[in-house]
Amino acid sequence: MPAPPKISVLLPVYKVEPYIEECLDSLLSQTSIDFEIIAVDDSSPDRSGEMTSRILAQQSRIPWKFIKNRENKGLAETRKIAAQAARGEYVLCVDSDDHVHRDLIRRVIAEADTHHADVVIFAAENISPEGTINYRVETGDAIISGVEAVERILDLSLQAYCFNKLVRRSIFLAIEHPTGLIYEDICVSVQTLGKSEIVRLMPDTLYSYMYRESGISTRFNPNIVDLFAIMDRVEKSTESLPIRNYRRLLFRLKYIYGYRTIAFQTAIKAPTYRLAKPILCSVADKLRLAHLVGMYSDHRPKLSIVMAMLKIHPWIFYCFVRRFGRG
Incomplete structure (x- = not known):
């Protein structure tokens, strides 16, 4: 059996038929091949899952697994399912309607190895379908503790997205993944950072996430009240940390x-x-x-x-x- 890859890319797939090909192309054309793709079709009603399995099967350069949920589980649970099937030392969450820099895998592996990091956080950009950069998600350039990283999230100086964080898989699997709630990234990021010792902040922009008029983040969603529950969970998971x-x-x-x-x-x-x-x-x-x-x-x-x-x-x-x- 081949040695496990350094990184497992966790790729939930749901209603991304127009975008999945570009996302997979950005992953399959990486300069490093020391990773695998764990794609999970979250019972998508369109052809997203079918397209994903077909594109992955057409290549042999990058190892992959394809899992299909019998019923819709939601983003947090689907990422956890992917992580449980993964073999990598680290996991990297990628949203299947986004795309990544072609040197992402090589760069984050180098940073993780150099600094013995539990988490590597890199900069990202939000772009429109026309390619215009709406804004950047900055991270800074530092080596800090996990508690310091949590402090920065609470301070609103560090974003709590999952997609711009390489995380040691053992830590990712050891936390609670809130099921059925939106804004779950805040809970996941705070918990993973709280359990981490070394966090590397790198300033390089290695991820592009999309602004779409039809996306969940751009339309009215009554479930925004989930943020009340998310904030309560964040408080519960941070109250015992030595935060200044x-x-x-x-x-x-x-x-x-x-x-x-x-x-x-x-x-x-x-x-x-x-x-x-x-x-x-x-x-x-x-x-x-x-x-x-x-x-x-x-x-x-x-x-x-x-x-x-x-x-x-x-x-x-x-x-x-x-x-x-x-x-």
């Missing part, structure tokens, strides 16, 4: 990011106030004067004022954000 200024940093992630995201994204994307109202009311019910004061104390006076509008009445907040605010 823990309460202040947790406040920043939970309220300045979490509550703000739920409220602003709902107001911006919900097509009518009737649809937005139940979600906005749920945020308003949880908001306390102490939270508004905390936002002001965190040098975010404008956010404090706008969230006060939400507390006074969701309709006032909805109208203001629709006209002036973009979060």
